[in-house]
Amino acid sequence: MMNRDFRGLPFTTVGVTYQQALAGYLTEGLGGTVTAADYPEGGAGRITRVG
Known part of the structure; x- marks a missing residue:
């Protein structure tokens, strides 16, 4: 079952990729x-x- 609690909220870019982190x-x-x-x-x- 997928969590849909964040559906419809604005997306925020943090500026760091997983690889960079x-x-x-x-x-x-x-x-x-x-x-x-x-x-x-x-x-x-x-x-x-x-x-």
């Missing part, structure tokens, strides 16, 4: 360093069912 986070937020130790590959515990 990710690049900014990687360079500024993480200091340009992302390591496998920080983000290990695997599936256990990544998705948790609630309820």
Whole structure:
């Protein structure tokens, strides 16, 4: 079921694409360093069912 709470409201452009936001986070937020130790590959515990 789709959420239609925002239907008909004006659209606001924020001026940053998802790609630009990710690049900014990687360079500024993480200091340009992302390591496998920080983000290990695997599936256990990544998705948790609630309820």
